[in-house]
Amino acid sequence: MSLFSRLFTKETEKEAITIVHLGRVQADGGRCVQCGVCGYNCPVGIDVRSYARQGLSVDDPACITCGQCIQVCPRGTLRWERMVIDEA
Amino acid sequence: MKHNGTAVAAHHAQAALHYVIVGNGAAGVTAAETIRAHDARSRMTIVTAEPSLMYSRPGLAYVITGEIPPRQVIARRAEWYEQLRLDVVHSAAEALDVSARRIYLANGSFLTYDKLLIATGARATPPPYPDASLKGVVYLDTLTGTKQLIQQARRGRRAVVVGGGITALEMVEGLIHQKVETHYFLRGKQLWNRVFNDTESALLDEQMQAHGVHIHYQTEAQEILPSRWGRKVRAARLPDGSEFRCDIFGVAIGVKPLLDLVQDTPVQLDRGILVNEFMETSVPDVFAAGDCAQAYDPWTRQHTLDILWPSAVAEGRVAGLSMVGARQPMQKGTPFNVCKLFGLHVTIIGQINPRSSANDEPEVVQHLSRGSSETWFSRAAHHTSAWSSAGSNTLRLVMDEERLVGALLIGEQTLADPLRTLIQAQADISAIRPALLAGGDELRTELLRFWHAYQKQVEQ
Numbered sequence A: 001m002s003l004f005s006r007l008f009t010k011e012t013e014k015e016a017i018t019i020v021h022l023g024r025v026q027a028d029g030g031r032c033v034q035c036g037v038c039g040y041n042c043p044v045g046i047d048v049r050s051y052a053r054q055g056l057s058v059d060d061p062a063c064i065t066c067g068q069c070i071q072v073c074p075r076g077t078l079r080w081e082r083m084v085i086d087e088a
Numbered sequence B: 001m002k003h004n005g006t007a008v009a010a011h012h013a014q015a016a017l018h019y020v021i022v023g024n025g026a027a028g029v030t031a032a033e034t035i036r037a038h039d040a041r042s043r044m045t046i047v048t049a050e051p052s053l054m055y056s057r058p059g060l061a062y063v064i065t066g067e068i069p070p071r072q073v074i075a076r077r078a079e080w081y082e083q084l085r086l087d088v089v090h091s092a093a094e095a096l097d098v099s100a101r102r103i104y105l106a107n108g109s110f111l112t113y114d115k116l117l118i119a120t121g122a123r124a125t126p127p128p129y130p131d132a133s134l135k136g137v138v139y140l141d142t143l144t145g146t147k148q149l150i151q152q153a154r155r156g157r158r159a160v161v162v163g164g165g166i167t168a169l170e171m172v173e174g175l176i177h178q179k180v181e182t183h184y185f186l187r188g189k190q191l192w193n194r195v196f197n198d199t200e201s202a203l204l205d206e207q208m209q210a211h212g213v214h215i216h217y218q219t220e221a222q223e224i225l226p227s228r229w230g231r232k233v234r235a236a237r238l239p240d241g242s243e244f245r246c247d248i249f250g251v252a253i254g255v256k257p258l259l260d261l262v263q264d265t266p267v268q269l270d271r272g273i274l275v276n277e278f279m280e281t282s283v284p285d286v287f288a289a290g291d292c293a294q295a296y297d298p299w300t301r302q303h304t305l306d307i308l309w310p311s312a313v314a315e316g317r318v319a320g321l322s323m324v325g326a327r328q329p330m331q332k333g334t335p336f337n338v339c340k341l342f343g344l345h346v347t348i349i350g351q352i353n354p355r356s357s358a359n360d361e362p363e364v365v366q367h368l369s370r371g372s373s374e375t376w377f378s379r380a381a382h383h384t385s386a387w388s389s390a391g392s393n394t395l396r397l398v399m400d401e402e403r404l405v406g407a408l409l410i411g412e413q414t415l416a417d418p419l420r421t422l423i424q425a426q427a428d429i430s431a432i433r434p435a436l437l438a439g440g441d442e443l444r445t446e447l448l449r450f451w452h453a454y455q456k457q458v459e460q
Helices: A003-016 A048-052 A070-071 B003-013 B025-038 B061-062 B078-084 B143-155 B164-178 B200-208 B309-323 B416-424 B430-438 B440-457
Strands: A021-027 A078-082 B018-022 B042-049 B086-090 B093-097 B100-105 B108-110 B115-118 B123-125 B158-161 B183-184 B214-216 B223-226 B233-237 B244-245 B248-251 B255-257 B271-277 B286-288 B294-296 B302-303 B336-341 B344-350 B385-392 B393-399 B404-410
Touching: A003 B214, A021 A048, A048 B025, A048 B430, A070 A078, A078 B158, A078 B344, B025 B042, B025 B078, B025 B115, B025 B200, B061 B164, B078 B086, B115 B309, B123 B393, B158 B164, B164 B183, B164 B248, B164 B336, B200 B214, B200 B344, B200 B404, B233 B248, B271 B286, B286 B309, B344 B416, B385 B430, B385 B440, B393 B430, B393 B440, B404 B416, B416 B440, B430 B440
Parallel strands: B018 B042, B018 B115, B042 B086, B115 B286, B158 B183, B158 B248, B183 B214, B271 B294
Antiparallel strands: A021 A078, B093 B100, B100 B108, B123 B255, B223 B233, B233 B244, B294 B302, B336 B344, B344 B404, B385 B393, B393 B404
């Protein structure tokens, strides 16, 4: 693979991740079985499981809100929660 | 770990205790976390017969399907134990002396406890064949067993899996992923027959066949036959005497609570360790939680076994609170499980036993597998079911005159959380009952409409 095509592939992979702003990943702790599929798929390496098992929202500043963890969770533990912006 | 300041201060006045927890699973670890949140000072020791730190047992299914590597199921790192000041002893607890308050370990030592939690869990029931320990006989109940299964699958060509529950199905899916020709033997005429009805079974059957699974209904293995040197699996013997060649024999015929430690002690047992709603056993200062505990269930008004992860977590928490003297009764939620089988999302809530014949008493313990609750199969009179299905999406409701008692969803999951809430809250559905009974699209539409109205009413 040439350097050019490697760069191109990488670029495509990056584009495949849609970043959604103004929201966060919220967990239903009762559904979580602590399998770790979420954290394994996190592109920035957040230990999503530690939030999910406690039913917390993923408040890690490194979270790029890509939603990968939501998609891969086999138990439907994670969901997207829009952040309400206080206009005042 | 956040500590509750007041509770910690109150406990400082007391003498430091030694909390001993046998079992490093969901219940044991949750209890430890709960104890430390209330008691910053006391000593805590967790005893485990397994070599690894705490891991997710449901996660093992995703290890064999290749979604995660084995190390990823480890749900607590060494630093977590250090932070909690929780000592880990990797040795089997072999004997319990309640009068001396001691447990004796396989490594020759003993531990003296002030409060003891038994959270030993459950293990796969071995098959009733003489050669069940041959190389190639595999289980999906421990991390070690799962690693062995993967190792065998790398070398193996043809597998037979026996067992009628979710674990057997997960094992079949894993073996297919490992590119092993997989033959699934079933006693009955349908898949997961304690849970599924004909249509649900047919839907999964279709998916499994599409993935290349060979399903053999009404087929039983009678014996596992060894290779010439007597060490490995060579074949399974069928009832007609013929041999079915295989080098892997997967067993998932149910689980049994691990009770060895409490046999021949004053701790009262039934099929599991009997506990009240505070997870207290019949012996003072001895508690039990998780898969090994048979806890009182207000739903069925019986002591029931739950082999569900969330139940183990909830029981571990209640046990921890009781152990520090902050007793709170267990509020057992509606049994709930979600799984993904061959790409199909399946959610089970409450009581869903589709059987209607009064003579058809389920042998619950024999068939109870990891990821199931006895409550699913408990019999309640006069239950009616309603049904809606469209393609690979099905919805089955089980209800009495006024409320929903259970639901099973395959595919489309929009209604899963609303149904869980409505079942748990025992919401009065009598107004929409005829529409639900009508089934089809109307059932889904009415249920959604009812849910939105219910939410508004609750908010007010």
